[in-house]
Amino acid sequence: MPRENHPVNKRWLAAGALAVAVGLSGTLSASAAPAQVPAAVRTAAGDDVLGPGPYHRVLDPLVGNWKATKYNYVLGTGGEPVVSRDIRVKVRWIEKTGGRFLEERTEGTLAGRPYYRIGIMGYSTIDRRYEWTTFDSVTPTAMTYRGLPGTGTATEISVPGEFTDPGILGPEYTGRTIPMRTVFRIDSADRHTVDLYFTPPGQRERLVDRVVYRRS
Numbered sequence: 077m078p079r080e081n082h083p084v085n086k087r088w089l090a091a092g093a094l095a096v097a098v099g100l101s102g103t104l105s106a107s108a109a110p111a112q113v114p115a116a117v118r119t120a121a122g123d124d125v126l127g128p129g130p131y132h133r134v135l136d137p138l139v140g141n142w143k144a145t146k147y148n149y150v151l152g153t154g155g156e157p158v159v160s161r162d163i164r165v166k167v168r169w170i171e172k173t174g175g176r177f178l179e180e181r182t183e184g185t186l187a188g189r190p191y192y193r194i195g196i197m198g199y200s201t202i203d204r205r206y207e208w209t210t211f212d213s214v215t216p217t218a219m220t221y222r223g224l225p226g227t228g229t230a231t232e233i234s235v236p237g238e239f240t241d242p243g244i245l246g247p248e249y250t251g252r253t254i255p256m257r258t259v260f261r262i263d264s265a266d267r268h269t270v271d272l273y274f275t276p277p278g279q280r281e282r283l284v285d286r287v288v289y290r291r292s
Contacts, residue, residue, distance in 0.1 A: 125202070128175050131201075131206070132175070134229075137262055138268055143165075144182075144289045146159065146163050148186065149285065150284050160186050160187075164184055165289065166180070176199075177198040178196065178197045181194050182194075190213070191214065192213040193210055193211065196208075205222055206227075207223065208235050217239060220237050221256075232262070235257070237257070239254055239256060240252070241253075249276060255275040257272075258270060266291040267291070271286050272284055
């Protein structure tokens with residue numbers, strides 16, 4: 077959408093909402109083993125339903141240090157995105173959570189200005205869904221996503237959410253609820269892509285941000 081329709085301050089509110097970056101690789105260390113779980117939360121077979129399982133292991137190829145290129149279509153003009161090529165991302169399993177959650181830290185610039193974000197991702201074994209929440213240096217709200225139960229594969233994870241628009245899509249959308257969706261596509265152990273989509277009221281879902289990660 078044209079730049080002139082989005083004053084600088086409102087365009088910068090978009091920065092955090094549109095910087096999605098997850099990258100993970102490696103394996104869970106022995107020190108990250110889950111704590112003893114009460115018998116009440118074990119299955120008849122004795123499985124620990126609160127501990128990390130195969131859905132967590134799907135995320136393993138994404139852990140590590142990454143160089144990322146971001147294509148932001150909201151900040152762009154004439155259908156061309158603003159491109160950031162200096163994004164650096166570090167992702168690790170948080171051992172003190174028993175290896176249940178990933179922490180992602182992103183730093184770089186967006187449209188020539190400093191950008192920082194922290195994200196937490198995990199898999200709820202109770203709800204059977206992936207969960208992803210981010211907090212950043214420019215967006216005035218947490219961006220929270222909850223996958224549908226039973227979804228997610230070794231190559232693609234889609235997690236929907238919604239947010240209250242502070243003016244990202246223009247003044248006419250301020251205060252309105254905007255459905256969103258982040259899709260993680262794992263191409264290999266050394267490359268993955270994260271796409272962010274918005275669905276403005278009365279419109280079709282559209283791509284607003286794409287980040288391509290390459291292992292550094």
